[in-house]
Amino acid sequence: MSLNGLISILFGLLLLLFQKETLQLVVMYFGILIFIIGLGLLVVAIRNLKQDRSVLMIFFESVLSLTVGFILIIFPKSSIYILTTLIGIWAIIVGIIHLYMILKLNTLLSKKILPVINGLLSIGFGTVMLFNPIEWARLLVSLLGILSVAIGLLMIWFSFILRSIKVKEVPVDQDVKQ
Numbered sequence: 001m002s003l004n005g006l007i008s009i010l011f012g013l014l015l016l017l018f019q020k021e022t023l024q025l026v027v028m029y030f031g032i033l034i035f036i037i038g039l040g041l042l043v044v045a046i047r048n049l050k051q052d053r054s055v056l057m058i059f060f061e062s063v064l065s066l067t068v069g070f071i072l073i074i075f076p077k078s079s080i081y082i083l084t085t086l087i088g089i090w091a092i093i094v095g096i097i098h099l100y101m102i103l104k105l106n107t108l109l110s111k112k113i114l115p116v117i118n119g120l121l122s123i124g125f126g127t128v129m130l131f132n133p134i135e136w137a138r139l140l141v142s143l144l145g146i147l148s149v150a151i152g153l154l155m156i157w158f159s160f161i162l163r164s165i166k167v168k169e170v171p172v173d174q175d176v177k178q
Helices: 002-017 019-050 056-074 076-104 113-131 133-164
Strands: none
Touching: 002 019, 002 133, 019 056, 019 076, 019 133, 056 076, 076 113, 076 133, 113 133
């Protein structure tokens, strides 16, 4: 458990010290994964073509996946900007939908304050992300790094606690009384 804690601490420190590189690597790996999925879909499309099955949708998905994967691999920094901007837009839309649902369900809900707060926070979060998406991505990586270091420290502390506990040994051949 101590070794796992040490690995977690090292991972967290890498995230904290190399944020820019970490973001770009995550986007590149995600791009590689999407590209591989696109290749798999292309193989399925070719197989279906040989068996006289429908291939149009699968072929379209494979070309789209290959293109997106290629773009993520070649332009990771721009992809981070686009991805975090899309998350901001998504959060604004979700917040607006929550507020709209509250207005429509006005008579059915007795306590409306939590959904209103949720909707307003979503809109606020999305708006802030639109103004500075790269910094928000870095902030999320920093939070993940801090969390990883904290969990690693807890794992090491817990491993020392487990070592200090003395276990009472019970002989194997002794009958258990019921």
